[in-house]
Amino acid sequence: MSVTKHKVFTILLVEDDAGDVDMFLRTVEHELPRHEDEQVTLVINATAEGALERLQQQPIDLIIADVRLPGMSGIEFLRRVQDLNRRIPVIIVSWVHAIETVIDAMRHGAFDYIVKPYDTMDLSARIHRAMRMSEILLQASPDEPAAPRIPFKNLVGVSPPIRNVMAMIEAIARVPSTTLIIGETGTGKELIAKAIHERSLDSDGPFQVVDCTTFSEGTVESELFGHVRGAFTGAVADRTGLIESGSHGTVFLDEIGDLPANLQAKLLRVLEAGEVRAVGSTQQRKVNVRFIAATNQDLAEKVKRNEFRKDLFFRLNVMVIRVPPLRERTEDIPVLARHFIARYAKEFTKRVEDLHPSAVTELVAYPWPGNVRELRNVMERAVMLAKGDRIGIADVAGMLAVPDERQREATEEDYLHLPYAKAKEQVLEAFNRRYISTKLTIHQGNVTHAAQDAGLPRSYFHEIMRRYTKDEK
Known part of the structure; x- marks a missing residue:
């Protein structure tokens, strides 16, 4: 009889x-x-000193x-934990009126905070979210050894979907068959x-x-297949096409779904x-090329609409790799973000770690x-503008194209x-909420600086903040 192995998830509660x-x-x-195979254990310490020993x-x-x-306060304890291991999410518990303390905690590395008195549904939801994030942070930790059998240089990720893609690459790389890669723009x-070519x-x-x-449409045939001198006005010399230039290598046909109809038969x-x-x-020239095509469109649907040749579709659709969008592999987001931080910190000679x-x-x-491309662009700008050694929420929130529903501009x-x-x-109410939130984001939660920027007395700014942002905490 087999025994199911349970994963033990340990929560340290520091509460007296x-x-x-x-x-x-x-x-x-x-x-x-x-999860069904998950066992949650709660260990308790009444003091921060005891928790650090634990x-x-x-x-x-x-x-x-x-x-x-x-003894030691929760904020000081938080600082010590950050020094020991930044990968452990920390939830800070505070009373409802202690908003400044909460902001201070978030600025010093708290993952989230819980306001007393507790609502059990909210409490369980926040703990559950932190547990799932803990798994992501553990998988994304740069201190973890590299996953075996994934010697990829630029294809980064730890999630099952991207591992499946990597396994497909390894399986088909040495088989010189036409490959079709399907995925959204930016994946x-x-x-x-x-990566297929390199293997x-x-x-x-x-x-x-x-x-x-x-x-x-007037130049694509010449670009793909080349031309001879005098073939058309301006053809003053022979030119080798892109396909022939890839001979004894790989030709990557990006966004094949946009190839003009009159050239689809020639490509076939x-x-x-x-x-x-x-x-x-009048001469045919032999080319020894492996073709890889990619598209963000539904080629089968284009075939049904007579917008893409059926025979070309089946010729391309031999080996197929479907690339998942980034929203379906959230485990990879911290991994990719850190990958881009390292790249751009080196490029911009900045000490962002x-x-x-x-x-x-x-x-x-x-x-x-915008998938991985959008994440790369966001991290490039964040590193370029960063003032400290870590990218914080204020460094990225304003760069994200789709605002939170709560901040949607009303019509x-x-x-x-x-x-x-x-x-x-x-x-x-909508104006106050958006204005206060924006000022706090700009000044990384510093109420005094945000109030000065707004030209308001600190006490008045604090009252507006308490009234209009309490439900966003």
Whole structure:
């Protein structure tokens, strides 16, 4: 009889109030959603000093600590934990009126905070989110040894979907068959094609990129197949086409779905016969090329609409790699972000070394419509503008293209159906919420600096902040 192996997830609770300890125990035992093979253990210390000793004695996956502790404070404890291991998420517990303390905690590395008195549903949801983030941070930790049998230089990731892609690359690289890579814009289809080429038998040959979206219909044939002198006005010399330039190597046909219809038949002949004929020539020339095509379109649907040749589709659709969008492999987001930080820190000669946990949260929560390309661009700008050694939430939040629903700008249609007084109230509330949140983000949670920037007394700014942002905490 086989025995199921349970993963043990250990939460360290630093709390000296017996009633609160009991609340956490009941929440962990009865309210917390978890995986079937997951066992959650709660270990308790009443002091920060004792908790630090516990950290030296056993692996801890998540820490929940009250701000008010006997002896060392929760904030000082948080600082010590950050020095020991930045990969352990820390949730700080605070009273509802202690907003400045909460902001201070977040600035010093807290993953999240919980406000007393507790709501059990909110408590379990926040702990569950931190548990899942702990798994991501553990997988993404640069201190972890590299995963075996993944010697990829630029294709980065640890998630099952991207590992499947890597396994496909390894399986088909040495088989000189036409390959079709399907995925959304920005998912890294060219990197995958290059990885296949680097593992192929012709890895010493050229890797020729043909972007089918960049040619005008009048020049694409010449670009692909070449031309001879005098073939058309301006053809003053023979020119080798991009396909022939890739001979004894790989030709990557990017966005093949945009190839003009009149050239699809000519490309099919190249794929089938391994020959090209330059524009204006009567001679066929042999080419020894491995073709990899990529598209972000549904080629089968284009075939149904008579927009893409069926025979070309089946000729391309031999080996297929489907690249998952970034939103379907969130485990890879911190890995990729750190990869780009290292690249651009070196390029810009800046001492930026890591991500703040709050920035990880922001990046993982974002849907990334532009996929890896968008993440790369965001991290490039973040490193370029960074002032410290870690990228924080303030460094990335303003660069994300899709705002949080709570910060969506209201349109006239949202208010026109309301009575005047009610509409005015909602417009003012939306403005205050967005204005205060923006100022706090700019000044990384520093209320004094945000108030000075807003030209308001600190006490008045604090009151507006308490009123309009409390439900976002």
